[in-house]
Amino acid sequence: MKFAIIGTNFVSDTLMEGAKDIPDFELAVVCSRTKEHAQAFADKYGCKNIILDYRDITPEMADAVYIATPNSMHHEQTLHFLNKKMHVLCEKPLASNIKEVLEMFETADRNNVMLLEAIVPLFTPNFLALKEAATKVGKVRRAVFSFGKYSSRYDAYRAGNVMNAFKNELSNGSLMDLGVYSLSNCIAIFGKPTKVLASAYMLESNVDGLGTMLLSYPDKEVIIMHSKITDSHFDSEIQGEDGTVIVKAISSPQAVKVITRQKEIIEMTAKQKPETKYYELAEFIKCVKSKNYHSELVPRQLTIDVHTIMTDVRQQINLVFPADSK
Ligand SMILES: NC(=O)c1ccc[n+]([C@@H]2O[C@H](COP(=O)([O-])OP(=O)(O)OC[C@H]3O[C@@H](n4cnc5c(N)ncnc54)[C@H](OP(=O)(O)O)[C@@H]3O)[C@@H](O)[C@H]2O)c1
Numbered sequence: 001m002k003f004a005i006i007g008t009n010f011v012s013d014t015l016m017e018g019a020k021d022i023p024d025f026e027l028a029v030v031c032s033r034t035k036e037h038a039q040a041f042a043d044k045y046g047c048k049n050i051i052l053d054y055r056d057i058t059p060e061m062a063d064a065v066y067i068a069t070p071n072s073m074h075h076e077q078t079l080h081f082l083n084k085k086m087h088v089l090c091e092k093p094l095a096s097n098i099k100e101v102l103e104m105f106e107t108a109d110r111n112n113v114m115l116l117e118a119i120v121p122l123f124t125p126n127f128l129a130l131k132e133a134a135t136k137v138g139k140v141r142r143a144v145f146s147f148g149k150y151s152s153r154y155d156a157y158r159a160g161n162v163m164n165a166f167k168n169e170l171s172n173g174s175l176m177d178l179g180v181y182s183l184s185n186c187i188a189i190f191g192k193p194t195k196v197l198a199s200a201y202m203l204e205s206n207v208d209g210l211g212t213m214l215l216s217y218p219d220k221e222v223i224i225m226h227s228k229i230t231d232s233h234f235d236s237e238i239q240g241e242d243g244t245v246i247v248k249a250i251s252s253p254q255a256v257k258v259i260t261r262q263k264e265i266i267e268m269t270a271k272q273k274p275e276t277k278y279y280e281l282a283e284f285i286k287c288v289k290s291k292n293y294h295s296e297l298v299p300r301q302l303t304i305d306v307h308t309i310m311t312d313v314r315q316q317i318n319l320v321f322p323a324d325s326k
Contacts (some may be wrong), residue, residue, distance in 0.1 A: 001285055004029035004057045006069035006077065008041040011091060015066055016045050018277030024285050028062045039154040059084050061137075064288065066118075067091060070164055071171035072323055075100040078115065082107045087114040088295075089284045092302045093180045094303060096171040096323035105300055116284050122298045123279035124317040125251050125270035126253035127185070130238075131264065133268045134189055136258050137240025141191070143222040144239075145182035148210065148232030157205070165228065166205045171321045173207030175200070176312060179226035182236070184306050186215060186222050188298075189238075193217055193303040200317040203229075208319055215309075252276050264276040 001024050005012050008030065019025040022193035031051045031056040051057055054077055057065065064087040067077050075095045078088050082104070094117040095101045121127050122183035125261035134140060153163040165172055187193075193215035201212035210227035225232065238245040245268075247253050258266040272279075283297050294300060314320070 001288065002026050002028035002062045004031060004051075004062035004065045005041070005068065006031040006054050006057075006065060006276070008032045008037045009057065009068065009093075012041065012066070012068045013044075015068070015277050015281065017275040018070075018273075018279075018281050021273070021278055022281055022285065024289070024320055025112075025187070025281065029057055031057060036298040055080065057081075058087055062295050063087060064089065066116075070167075071176055072096055072169065072321065075104060075323065078104050079107050082113055084116060085111050085113055087284070089114075089116050089118050089281070092117055092119045093171075093176050093310065094307065096321050097314070098304070098307045100323065101307040102305060105304070108293065112293070114284065114288050116280070116287070116295055116298065116314050117303050118277070118280050119180070119298065119303075120276050120280060121181060121250070121252050122184055122188055122251060122302075123283050124276050125272040126247075126256055126280070127188070127249045129256045129270040130185070130247050130253050131256050132187055133245040133247075133256050133266075134238050134240075136243065136266065136268075137238060137245055137260075138242030139219065139239045140190070140238055141220050142223075142239045143186065143220070143237065144188060145222065145236045146225045146232045146234040147178050147182055147236075147251050148225065148227035148230050149178065150231045154229055162205045166203060168206040169322055169325055173203075173319065174210050174226050174228040175208055175310065175317075175319070178251065179211060179213070179224060179229060182224040182226060182311065183213070183248055183309060184302070185253075186224060187305050187309070188302055190220070190222065192309070193202070193222070196309055196312055196316075198212060198313040198316040200319065201229075202317070202319070205321075208317060211216055211313075211317060213313060246252075246280065
């Protein structure tokens with residue numbers, strides 16, 4: 001399947017690493033606003049075709065598009081390609097808000113093409129191990145998901161240079177970048193919560209530097225902590241009445257184990273490739289080739305529920321993007 005890639009930052013490299021073991025994947029077009037970036041990326045992966053404006057990519061050049069541009073661009077770019085009847089694998093978060101997400105799925109349906117959010121963890125074998133582990137601890141009463149990573153762009157921010165990762169107009173910040181992982185894991189395992197309470201520490205650039213969400217369910221509660229301005233070294237936990245699941249790296253689960261109340265340790269870690277984007281790409285291609293444009297691993301309703309909560313949380317913490325008033 002011929003792919004166009006838009007955006008040449010490191011995340012596009014990780015997609016290419018995942019693609020190495022997928023014979024159906026062919027990099028047909030690289031799109032960057034800068035010729036040097038496009039050429040360097042294309043040369044690195046043996047691609048012949050570079051484009052400087054995504055609107056110049058045609059269905060004759062590629063069957064599908066991988067979008068790895070800033071969050072605020074996902075909606076417009078995705079609609080553009082869906083309306084050209086091209087399949088789209090779009091980076092997380094799929095869009096700036098739930099209104100955009102719904103329009104994107106409607107547009108995919110109308111054009112009879114695939115749209116999938118590239119939310120890494122949910123496609124991996126270790127996510128399935130985590131889900132399975134959650135059934136081994138009796139009645140789940142609490143989960144605590146923590147993901148905090150001091151951004152490589154935060155030193156610049158502290159020195160007065162606001163880079164993309166901290167720009168409000170690009171729909172960025174901690175919830176959009178990191179919180180989305182824990183929220184997606186949570187809703188994929190436990191479903192949509194009945195109530196959410198959110199708080200955040202807002203930076204002067206008007207994005208959240210870190211935040212906390214308390215998600216209520218009739219029989220349990222989930223606490224999600226996310227941060228782009230501090231590191232977290234906690235493991236995440238799912239606490240049941242008969243044991244506890246411990247998971248390393250909730251953004252891409254690496255190791256999963258259960259500790260029972262009797263202190264027995266059950267290793268649940270699945271074997272998986274280090275190139276974790278392999279799994280989302282393989283799922284995307286499988287769906288397109290089978291013409292079943294609804295992923296069973298990440299059902300559309302799950303993506304909709306996650307973005308409904310994200311939009312609700314942003315209202316609570318007063319994090320407003322220009323995209324919200326379009
Ligand atoms: N799944 C993952 O593991 C993962 C990891 C990191 C990021 N992401 C997601 O991937 C997306 C990109 O993240 P990133 O950190 O790479 O973002 P970024 O550096 O801000 O932008 C990505 C690319 O988009 C283009 N771009 C940058 N600013 C632009 C602008 N103002 N207008 C148009 N194009 C622009 C640039 O490509 P050119 O210079 O080539 O045009 C840039 O390399 C985000 O949605 C993010 O959430 C996913």
